[in-house]
Amino acid sequence: MSGSAFHRFANPSRFLRLASKVLPWLAAATAIGFAVGLYFGLVASPLDYQQGETVRIMYIHVPSAWIAMFAYGWVGLASAAALIWRHPLADVAAEAASPVGATFTFVALVSGSLWGRPMWGTYWAWDARLTSFLLLFFLYLGHLALLNAFDDRQRGRRAAAILAVVGMIDLPIIKFAVDWWNTLHQPASVLKMGGPSIDPSMLRPLLIMALACQCYFFLVTFMRMRTLLLEARQRTLLYRQNTARPRNTATMTTGGAGR
């Protein structure tokens, strides 16, 4: 079904081996990234001339929001690959990343709310950016709920994948909400035409924290992918043991890409 080159390149066994080599490095990069990022963010960066100390919330709020969206793109694209090519690694990639993305989405919502209270005078407003971002959180929750809603694992993954792909429409809406509508939320100051309009002393902790969050995402996602693959292998082994008596070809073929 899938192209044989692609299949060989991204086969589960190869991923398992690769992941066990990469994970320690990702763990180290995540730890160092957060240590350095927090030092710059919470200690060695200036106050904002309008916002004072509250600008420090930016260094956790903005990276969380970025990774929340990146993670949803990952889940959506992996789900599309799973629907089109039925590649076993694609389903696993989507399922593993979803809780990580949901966590970052929640962190972005909470930290944004705690930033909004002193700066806007309210914890929450139903403006386009905040509402579309809240929708992202519900998309994650729906995705996770669908994954676990069926006794038949494959059916759950299919339903979740369809939701994930359709939900990708929310990503450009979040990104451009601040341009398309009048929002309480400020427009972009880093990822925009003409380059960042933010002082290097504040851009530095922001980007280091973003890098740390990105490393964390890959670390935990790869750990969870490895877990899902090992668990699937364990199920296959048990299934083979239980059906091993007349050892015919039918039991031999249950190992690979599922049904």
Place this chain on the structure above:
Amino acid sequence: MSEYFAMGGYAAFIWPSYGVAAVLLVVLFMLSARRLQAAERALPKSSDGDKDAAEDE
């Protein structure tokens, strides 16, 4: 020192932002690590993805 933790009067907003993030990210990492360990322990050594690469190829 206590002046630092006061965060110019915004301590009640800044520290919980980082606190929520830290707690959730650490908990998610620990749950994921524990489940990975359990999965690694449940499988016999030979099928840990190092030996049976031939199976999928």
